[in-house]
Structure formats: C-alpha cells, structure tokens
Amino acid sequence: DAGVTQSPTHLIKTRGQQVTLRCSPKSGHDTVSWYQQALGQGPQFIFQYYEEEERQRGNFPDRFSGHQFPNYSSELNVNALLLGDSALYLCASSLETGQRYEQYFGPGTRLTVT
C-alpha cells in the first residue's frame, strides 16, 4: 500500500522565481492538503483540494496556488519566491468519507530560496 509521495525531495531556487511541488496521495485517498513548515515551527495550513477544487484556504497570499488532477494527485505552485518561502512543504492526504479527520503526511519537499 503506497503512502503519500512528494517530489522533489529538495529544491533550491532564487528570489523571484517560480516553483512547482508535486504530491501523490495515499492509495484510495481523494483529498489533499498542503502545509508549510518553517524551521523550528509547527506546520501551517496552506489549502485543501477535493474533487479538483480548492475547498479551504489558510492565510497565505495568492502567490500560492494549487491544482488537483483527476487521479487525485496535486501540485503546489509558488510564484515570485521570497526568502521567507524557504521551508519544508508537506502534503497530506485523507479520505472524504469514513475517518475524514485522519491525514497522512508525505516526507515533504525542502525548498530553499536564495
């Protein structure tokens, strides 16, 4: 049973550039959430996708956008990168029915902005 996978593992970008991070949910899961974890902090909710639509959004600017595909995989896009966007980006998947509250996390993508 494949768990949540994310790519790439690490990424280094320059200020002003754009980045795309990818996530494949756990087998059978249909909902994907993205979190940003700054160094030494707890994860902060960015947004959640279900049925290819953004269902809920945290307090992040419009530079952060996402997409969910018909196979439930998801992308996180960040435009006009700032130094403060350096963080571990975590993807979590869950199932809309059943134990909806239980989210399974991937290993994360470490983004460094220089």
Add this chain to the structure above:
Amino acid sequence: GDSVTQMEGPVTLSEEAFLTINCTYTATGYPSLFWYVQYPGEGLQLLLKATKADDKGSNKGFEATYRKETTSFHLEKGSVQVSDSAVYFCALIRGAQKLVFGQGTRLTINP
C-alpha cells in the same frame, strides 16, 4: 480561531525516565485531537489520536487522554528510549478541515 499550545522545549531526559508533554487547545465544538511525531529529516507520522471526550489514544507505549473539562491532551510514556528522540506535535481538527498544530516540542533522550 482554533489554537494549540504545547509546553516549550527542548526536553532532555535519561533513558527509562517518565515523559509528559503538555498540550492544551482552544476550539469551538468538538475537535479531534492528535499527536504527531517528526524524526530528523522526515515528514510527520501520526502517533495517536482521540476523537471524543475521555477517549484515550495509545501507540508504541505513548498515551494521551482527551480531557474536555481542562481542554488538554497531554502526551505520556512510562519509560522512554533513545529511539523516542524526535519532535512531537499536538494538533486538532474539526470535521474534514485543516489540522491546527502546536509549535512542537523537541525531545532528546540520553542513554
């Protein structure tokens, strides 16, 4: 809004010591409560959960009881091991919404 407060770390203990990491929450309604663990260089792993008042979650020797009267979900283990060294996060969720995390507590166990 919803929030979670954890005891500040870092926490350093000797092997076989008793562990308590305090967690309190603020939320409307009846959230589900979780403890996640993060090992160095890795993502988050669900350690245990409780979905209603007085539920006790347990896993790998760790326990936590959902106390609605004190809005708490303290993590305990009777005898810690070096392999328990990690960062522990308390979190809550309402419905299928976002997880709200505490700031994390770094635990180091010395042999």
